Amino acid sequence: MEIIQQVLFxxxxxxxxxxxxxxxxxxxRNIHIGLDEEITDNPAQRWNNVLLLxxxxxxxxxxxxVGILHFFVYAGFIIINIEVLEIVLDGILGTHRLFAGFLGGLYTFLINAFEILAFLVIVACAVFLVRRNIVRIRRFTSKDLDGWPRSxxxxxxxxxxxxxxxxxxMNASDTLLQDRGVEHYAAANTGNFVISQYLQPWLDPLNNATLGFIERLxxxxxxxxxxxxxNYLPYSKHLHIILAFPNAYYNRLEPMGKMENMPAVQNEVLYAMQPELAPADAAPPAKFGAKDVMDLSWKNLLDAxxxxxxxxxxxxxxxxxxxxKLSPRKIMMDTRDRAEEVGNNISINKEFKDDGKSLLHDYITTEELRACTTCNACVQECPVSINPLDIILQLRRQLVMEESNAPQEWNVMFSNVENNFAPWKFSPDDRDKWTEAV
Incomplete structure (x- = not known):
């Protein structure tokens, strides 16, 4: 029977x-659908971000x-799963509490610590369920989460x-079986644990066979x-348990107010103002901004x-x-959904076959992009160093520079900048005229 359990495990x-x-x-692979981007500067600061963020x-x-409760869930779930190493070894080798004899009193201390964390995880998760489903905090009731994300x-x-x-x-039934001297359990001799001992009165009336069945179950x-x-993690928002670490490491270190300009655009402006600087073989930029996930960088997709x-x-x-209509959370969810769709397309066809869709327009609308004030509040607030604004800006560049899709007010400003080198509609020679009235 034991060998069958080992094989099944x-x-x-x-x-x-x-x-x-x-x-x-x-x-x-889906993340690397995005464009190459080199992010290797200042490794010391990057490791600092991993530790702190x-x-x-x-x-x-x-x-x-909320921070303390979330830490209980995070630390509890991660640290308790150190115990999984023992479970895995017990399952493969057919042993029971393999480390108990080796670690002695330290083993009891560790399991006691795990039990305290387990109790705190239960409390914290219960509080979070109440916040989501009874108190119904506004950001948890948004239509962004309708359907699967809320569930x-x-x-x-x-x-x-x-x-x-x-x-x-499991611990309560195990320690009861130890106390009763049942074979396979008594050898562990760990004694009772700090939290599970309070469950023993509920289990004590049961006979050894039933108690052993409960422990094994x-x-x-x-x-x-x-x-x-x-295996659920990769399909869930809780993938951040794993990806928060590389995402914090590759977080951009520039001040949040600094926008990434396109060198090709800067050169176009420079050559327009000083044609003598333009090289003879200068070619126009191939593309402005991003229309689909393939036009974003791998870091944008890692963010998503x-x-x-x-x-x-x-x-x-x-x-x-x-x-x-703008919701930075929805921008990230839409980007991830589109990356998954493109990835599935590649898996089926061995390469991407045009499906007539794109991130811009099919997932994220013009109205959403125009509403952004580029204030960086979303970047500031994200606990795992995500930058929704970078994706918004790249999609908006596509709208304005490739599709000439901008509100009339913007077009007036663009025309003034192009002709007068300023947002205002008057000649550059007249800019200082206001001083004459002083």
């Missing part, structure tokens, strides 16, 4: 890791209570509560749940896949506050 582990690896490589969740603590958040919170409850129940459901969650859908960007957006 090895098959479950192998299938789970294979499926996760396959999807992970697909996401990596991704690992330390610095921006989350602007709201201390996704609830599924994850419920799953974490279930996984932590299984962990505690919780063990299997716990590890199967973790492996299922691992790293999005937590928390809505802090949209809640801080002045355009969104005043009822305009």
């Amino acid at each position: 090895a098959l479950l582990l192998g299938v789970a890791l294979f499926l996760f690896s396959r999807k992970a490589f697909q996401i990596r 991704a690992l330390g969740q610095k921006k989350m603590f602007r709201n201390p209570l 996704d958040a609830n599924y994850i919170l419920i799953t974490e509560i279930v996984l932590m409850s299984l962990f505690l129940t 919780c063990w299997w459901l716990h590890i199967a749940g973790i492996l299922t969650f691992l 896949y790293s999005c937590t859908e928390c809505g802090r960007c949209s809640a801080a957006c002045p355009a969104n506050m005043t009822g305009k």
Whole structure:
């Protein structure tokens, strides 16, 4: 019987890791659909961002209570899963609590710490469920989240509560079986644990066979749940658990108010003003801005896949506050959805076949792009260093410079800049005339 369990566990582990690896490589390929961009400067500052923003969740603590609760969920789920190493080894080798004898008192200390974290995870997830579904905080009720995204958040919170409850129940039944001297359990001799001991009175009336069944059931459901969650991650907003780290590392270090200009455009203006500087073989720029995900950089697409859908960007957006259609969160969700669609196209056809769609117009509308004030509030608020504004600017460049699609007020300003080198409609020679009236 034991060898059958070991074989089943090895098959479950192998299938789970294979499926996760396959999807992970697909996401990596989808991110690299974007244009090359070299981001290698100042590695010390980049590692500092990883420690403070991704690992330390610095921006989350602007709201201390939410930051602490989120840290419990994050730290608890990550740290408790260190215990998965023991479960995996036990499953493969057919042992029980393999590290208990080796670590001794340290093992009991670690499991006690894991149980405290598990309890805090349950409490924090319950609070977050209340905030989303009963208190109904505005950024969680936005139409951006209609359908799957809203359900996704609830599924994850419920799953974490279930996984932590299984962990505690498993420990409670295990330590009861140890106390009763049942073979295979007594050798661990860990003693009771700090939280699960309070579940023992509910389990104590059960006989050894039933208690052993509950312990094994919780063990299997716990590890199967973790492996299922691992494969759910790539399809969920919770992929940020993994991608927040590289995204923080590759975060642009320039001041947020600095916009990335197109050198080709700058040269065009320079050559128009000083034709003698233009090289004889100067060619016009091939393309302005971005129309589809292939025109964005790989960092833009990494941003999209790293999005937590928390809505802090949209809640801080002045355009969104005043009822305009723009939602930076939706910009990122749409970009990710389009990248997935293009990736699936490539998987089916072995290369991208034109599907008659594009990120601009089919996913993100002109109205959304025009509403942006380029204030950088969305960039400032994002807890995982995402830059929705960069995507907005590139799509807007496509609208204005490739499609000549701009409001009349903008066109007047563009004409004045082109003819008068200023937004105002009067000759550059007359700019200082106002001083004569002083």
